[in-house]
Amino acid sequence: xxxxxxxxxxxxxxxxxxxxxxxxxxxxxxxxxxxxxxxxxxxxxxxxxxxxxxxxxxxxxxxxxxxxxxxxxxxxxxxxxxx
Numbered sequence: 001x002x003x004x005x006x007x008x009x010x011x012x013x014x015x016x017x018x019x020x021x022x023x024x025x026x027x028x029x030x031x032x033x034x035x036x037x038x039x040x041x042x043x044x045x046x047x048x049x050x051x052x053x054x055x056x057x058x059x060x061x062x063x064x065x066x067x068x069x070x071x072x073x074x075x076x077x078x079x080x081x082x083x
Contacts, residue, residue, distance in 0.1 A: 015072060015075075016041075016068065016072065017034075018075065019068070019071050019072045019075045020034060020041065020043065020063075020068075020071075022071075022075060023043070023071060024043075024045060027045070027047060027059075028047055028048060029045025029046060029047055029059070030045060030046050030047075030056070031045060031046045031056075032044070032045040033045070037062075039062065039064055039065065040062060040063045040064040040065045040066075040067060040068055041062075041063045041068060042060065042061070042062055042063075043060070043061045043062075043063055044058060044059070044060045044061075045058070045059060046058050046059070047059055
């Protein structure tokens, strides 16, 4: 994912995974899968449908390189660190 780090002063996979982990927690996903592609990250996880039997549905998102950069900027702002 070298494209992801272009133009950033300092970052690494640990920061990317921390950022994605925050997103996963916010959305309550379980059984998460992350696939790296040329265009960004494919994030797949199960979320509760809120049904009476606690059914879960699988959701799949393409997080583009720009999406991930924006999420990381927000994460750095939350932590008070410059990107």
